[in-house]
Amino acid sequence: MAAAVYVWAYARANTDFVSDFDQLWAAARALWAGQDPYQVVGPRGSFLWKWPLYYPLPAVVLVAPIGLVPVVVARIIFAGLSAGLFAFAITRDGYGRLPLLLSISFVTAVELVQWSPLLTAAMLLPALAWIGVAKPNLGVAMAAYAMSPRVIGIMAAGAALLLAVSFAIQPGWVAPWLANVRSAPHFVAPIMRPAGFLLLATLLRWRRPEARLLAALACVPQTPTFYDHVLVFVVARTTLQSLVLAVMTLVVYFAVAFASPFDTFQQWGDFVANATLAFIYAPAAIMVLRRPNDGPVPAFLERALARLRARSQPAA
Numbered sequence: 001m002a003a004a005v006y007v008w009a010y011a012r013a014n015t016d017f018v019s020d021f022d023q024l025w026a027a028a029r030a031l032w033a034g035q036d037p038y039q040v041v042g043p044r045g046s047f048l049w050k051w052p053l054y055y056p057l058p059a060v061v062l063v064a065p066i067g068l069v070p071v072v073v074a075r076i077i078f079a080g081l082s083a084g085l086f087a088f089a090i091t092r093d094g095y096g097r098l099p100l101l102l103s104i105s106f107v108t109a110v111e112l113v114q115w116s117p118l119l120t121a122a123m124l125l126p127a128l129a130w131i132g133v134a135k136p137n138l139g140v141a142m143a144a145y146a147m148s149p150r151v152i153g154i155m156a157a158g159a160a161l162l163l164a165v166s167f168a169i170q171p172g173w174v175a176p177w178l179a180n181v182r183s184a185p186h187f188v189a190p191i192m193r194p195a196g197f198l199l200l201a202t203l204l205r206w207r208r209p210e211a212r213l214l215a216a217l218a219c220v221p222q223t224p225t226f227y228d229h230v231l232v233f234v235v236a237r238t239t240l241q242s243l244v245l246a247v248m249t250l251v252v253y254f255a256v257a258f259a260s261p262f263d264t265f266q267q268w269g270d271f272v273a274n275a276t277l278a279f280i281y282a283p284a285a286i287m288v289l290r291r292p293n294d295g296p297v298p299a300f301l302e303r304a305l306a307r308l309r310a311r312s313q314p315a316a
Contacts, residue, residue, distance in 0.1 A: 004080030021113035028067025038176035052180040057173040058162035059134035085121035103246040109227035116230035130158015137220040144216035187221035224269035
């Protein structure tokens, strides 16, 4: 409720503000009008946007119902539900993660009406795992976190259903979507950043879902932002760890503020990405590496490892 009120108040105080969600709202309205969202949204579309539409059509289908309401109402609904589910998900096993709600990452995600709180909630609430198809790069990391074939099954079934609906509505959507994604130079995997490969050290704790999550996030292309690393917050287990990560988001924010202005968006993005690696991913990786390598492992992964061990053993 607080997030919904904040989004409403922010829109009321900043009438010219355009949130990151507005492009999806416009894409959803285009679908209802029988138009191609990839033609409507973008630098040359009727809905002017600095970048082309990078979201796959299943994401547009997912938010299509709120494409029927005014844009500010759509923001309020999406941000309020996302924040509420996030708060519920991180407090199911205790209140140690509550300080994360004070992080710049979470507040920015709410203000810009971004997906990361909803995707983090979906990662922690198996019944919502299928939402990962809306952002396939982060969906891959969510799958790495999954601890049972049931969760993988939910993700696969939900993705298949949304893909089927998407192809039924617009059979040729994949080509323009891929063309838009390939044209984005700022989608870079953290592993390609300076020292980013060190995040793979978390695989030393591969039995822990949060270790697999960090390793997967290191390998998938991401936009340099203040909000996508909300998924990293699941690493926190205690109030102290949550406070550390929340404070580190403030460190990144002020580091960027003091280093500004930047000559180009690319320079800004590189600085944000490198600061995120140093002050958020690195502390999270240290937290993981300080834990024992134990935890629930998907049965299929356990069987595969058992077969590999059997093959590696010399014959009697």
